[in-house]
Amino acid sequence: MSSNLPTSDSSSDVTRAPSSSRYHASDFLLLILSSPSGAGKTTLTRKLETSFPDLRFSVSHTTRKPRANEVSGRDYHFTDRTQFERLVADGAFLEWAEVHGNLYGTSLSEIDRARETPGCRGMIFDIDYQGARQIRAKVPDITGVFILPPSMEELVRRLRGRASETEEVVQRRFAVATGEIEHYALFDYLVVNDKVDEAFDELRSIIVAQRSRRERRAPLAEALLRSGRL
Numbered sequence: 001m002s003s004n005l006p007t008s009d010s011s012s013d014v015t016r017a018p019s020s021s022r023y024h025a026s027d028f029l030l031l032i033l034s035s036p037s038g039a040g041k042t043t044l045t046r047k048l049e050t051s052f053p054d055l056r057f058s059v060s061h062t063t064r065k066p067r068a069n070e071v072s073g074r075d076y077h078f079t080d081r082t083q084f085e086r087l088v089a090d091g092a093f094l095e096w097a098e099v100h101g102n103l104y105g106t107s108l109s110e111i112d113r114a115r116e117t118p119g120c121r122g123m124i125f126d127i128d129y130q131g132a133r134q135i136r137a138k139v140p141d142i143t144g145v146f147i148l149p150p151s152m153e154e155l156v157r158r159l160r161g162r163a164s165e166t167e168e169v170v171q172r173r174f175a176v177a178t179g180e181i182e183h184y185a186l187f188d189y190l191v192v193n194d195k196v197d198e199a200f201d202e203l204r205s206i207i208v209a210q211r212s213r214r215e216r217r218a219p220l221a222e223a224l225l226r227s228g229r230l
């Protein structure tokens, strides 16, 4: 990690973090999706966006260079290191981490925007395990899903098949995949992305189940009880 940056778990970051009540809402779903690079997070997230228009995709900041098909503001807010470091110093991120040699972070304003969007009932965060760990420490009511490839051979095939990266980048991402999979226990659900439609069905079921949790439906049950009293 760059030496002129406070660590992503530094106390200044924590004190500027939102109070958990800011993010705790019984009907607002916060879903973290993580995986080793190439396992299919982006593919699955795009499908989720179509099926759940009331969930908003969190657009992270990154110092990585855009890939050919990526659009600034849609896929990422692309920034340089100096700008990113300034945002860290200003306490602008709920979490941030260095991944594959680049900085990535989720800004607090991204979540505020979602909370203020009429009809928005939750957010999807495509972030790595370090970010998942930081958000978990700050926001209690969060659902974590880790996506696994069916095999390491298939993972490397997908990394190469993406064709937007050099062989050196593919090798670097593959080399850290084991270290990322080691953190699977930080998550509530593990989805295996073998057949994309089946993986998507599992993801969809997780969202539907999370939305039906007693804690989320309790206010309705209580309201029914209240209105049932004559």
Ligand code: ADP
Pocket (backbone or CB within 6 Å): 035, 036, 037, 038, 039, 040, 041, 042, 043, 044, 158, 159, 161, 162, 193, 194, 195, 196, 197
């Ligand atoms: P990530 O966002 O996790 O890095 P991507 O969604 O970019 O991964 O997927 C990496 C590559 O693998 C892409 O070329 C994508 O089209 C392909 N891919 C994703 N899921 C599957 C799947 N279930 N079967 C075959 N190829 C897949």
Ligand code: 5GP
Pocket (backbone or CB within 6 Å): 033, 034, 035, 036, 037, 060, 061, 064, 095, 096, 097, 099, 100, 104, 105, 106, 126, 127, 128, 129, 130, 131, 132
């Ligand atoms: P990519 O460069 O392939 O888009 O993403 C590389 C990795 O960075 C992925 O594991 C992705 O989940 C992670 N990532 C993307 N945005 C964020 C973020 O805001 N915070 C953290 N901690 N990781 C992120």
